[in-house]
Amino acid sequence: MIMLNNLLNKTSKYMLLSEASIRSDMAERIMYSIISGLYGKESSCEIPLSYAIAGRHDIIRLGLKACIKELLHSFNQKYHNNAQNEFSAKNYYKAAELAVKGFGAYHDWASGYGGKAWENIAKSIFNLIKLSKDLDKIKKETTELNELIKIRANEHGKKIDEYGNEIDSNIIWKMLEEAYLKKINIMKDIIIEMNIFDGLSHNSDTIMSNLIREERLESNKLYSYEDDLHDNEFEKIIKLMDAKELENPIDVYREIKDSLGGELAKYRKYDRAIKMSPSFYKYDENKILEEKILIRLRKSSAYIHKYIKKIKDANTALKNTPIFMEKNININSAKELAGLISSWWITIKYTTRNLVENIISLIDTIRFNYEQQGHNINFFFEKRKPLLTDLDYKLDNICNTIELYYSDIITLSYENKKDDDYISRISYIRDSIKIKINEIEDLISKAIIESGI
Numbered sequence: 001m002i003m004l005n006n007l008l009n010k011t012s013k014y015m016l017l018s019e020a021s022i023r024s025d026m027a028e029r030i031m032y033s034i035i036s037g038l039y040g041k042e043s044s045c046e047i048p049l050s051y052a053i054a055g056r057h058d059i060i061r062l063g064l065k066a067c068i069k070e071l072l073h074s075f076n077q078k079y080h081n082n083a084q085n086e087f088s089a090k091n092y093y094k095a096a097e098l099a100v101k102g103f104g105a106y107h108d109w110a111s112g113y114g115g116k117a118w119e120n121i122a123k124s125i126f127n128l129i130k131l132s133k134d135l136d137k138i139k140k141e142t143t144e145l146n147e148l149i150k151i152r153a154n155e156h157g158k159k160i161d162e163y164g165n166e167i168d169s170n171i172i173w174k175m176l177e178e179a180y181l182k183k184i185n186i187m188k189d190i191i192i193e194m195n196i197f198d199g200l201s202h203n204s205d206t207i208m209s210n211l212i213r214e215e216r217l218e219s220n221k222l223y224s225y226e227d228d229l230h231d232n233e234f235e236k237i238i239k240l241m242d243a244k245e246l247e248n249p250i251d252v253y254r255e256i257k258d259s260l261g262g263e264l265a266k267y268r269k270y271d272r273a274i275k276m277s278p279s280f281y282k283y284d285e286n287k288i289l290e291e292k293i294l295i296r297l298r299k300s301s302a303y304i305h306k307y308i309k310k311i312k313d314a315n316t317a318l319k320n321t322p323i324f325m326e327k328n329i330n331i332n333s334a335k336e337l338a339g340l341i342s343s344w345w346i347t348i349k350y351t352t353r354n355l356v357e358n359i360i361s362l363i364d365t366i367r368f369n370y371e372q373q374g375h376n377i378n379f380f381f382e383k384r385k386p387l388l389t390d391l392d393y394k395l396d397n398i399c400n401t402i403e404l405y406y407s408d409i410i411t412l413s414y415e416n417k418k419d420d421d422y423i424s425r426i427s428y429i430r431d432s433i434k435i436k437i438n439e440i441e442d443l444i445s446k447a448i449i450e451s452g453i
Helices: 002-018 022-038 040-044 046-053 056-073 078-088 092-104 115-150 169-202 205-218 225-231 233-243 249-275 285-300 302-319 333-372 385-413 420-451
Strands: none
Touching: 022 046, 022 056, 022 169, 022 205, 022 233, 022 249, 046 169, 046 249, 056 078, 056 092, 056 115, 056 169, 056 205, 078 092, 092 115, 115 169, 115 205, 169 205, 205 233, 233 249, 233 285, 249 285, 285 333, 302 333, 302 420, 333 385, 333 420, 385 420
């Protein structure tokens, strides 16, 4: 009996993915992008568009559920309570509106909860709801126009509606054409907004994992991190979103095909056409792996770019001070310069020295993950890690030199002899610091290029 229950539990895991899911819905949106890239005109056809937007209701429902649970962490519980009430009443529009307001009240949140990322997610859901309402409205108009077209002419050759009004078929056909184009454009706008939602959730592990949790809870499948580790659904979705950014649409298709699951049958026509393309069989595994690693590096390096911004902001602030912008130095400049360098140096000393080490650490983490999947990616890292180690060494040397300059300016600020040579030494230290600032920024730019972040 226990074995039977275990078998049923395992089966239910994979049944979840054989039906429409976050992953299969996302794969369909990516499939639409592939169709757009390979067969431009067909991307304006209603059928592939309707496939691509089918998952919008899941995004709205699951996304709102995740937002409402996050609102529990707000100091002001009225947003959570009111949004929950509106959601329970299926008034998703109002629930999303309240979520946007709740996340936008930044003063009501502790660090680590809510924030701009969740506010943007709520805004994206709100926009999807509005666009879905617009689509429902234009669909209703189209249905009504089609009913008018179906009315048969009477014995006098005229079409009369239920109110006794004569129908001009030419006008109705023109209105239908306009309505159809409007519907297509709304559907395209929905895809754009769904892609925005994908991008926002891609950049936040917390948001994506919460969406997966809500999906599983809806399927009566209790969520646990053990389950997540077992079937790697979170990791599969992240890989799917990374694959979307590959350069060649055919490579994208090769990566996302399995995630379409039972939905693949709808794309049989495109599947056959893609497989007939010579480039489908010119598969350079190392090239694709390198692309995917670079995409993952960019997506995972947000905290590294915070280091870089901190360094650049500190450099800009120092360079924009009067003493660094003016050419003339006087006998009182030493103490002023010492104070400025001191506050700047506190930021630069620790941030710069840790920068490349963090890049190397990130690369090693990604390397480990790929090796766990059985990929040999030494070709990617062997040419990057030595360069980054060398950059780390150079940055360390620059920092040591700056420390010597700082020590010199402190000594100068206490000297009593203040002649022309004294002023010349102050100028030399200031100008040398300017040079070192430029060297630091050049090395950081090189680190970004060499690492691929």
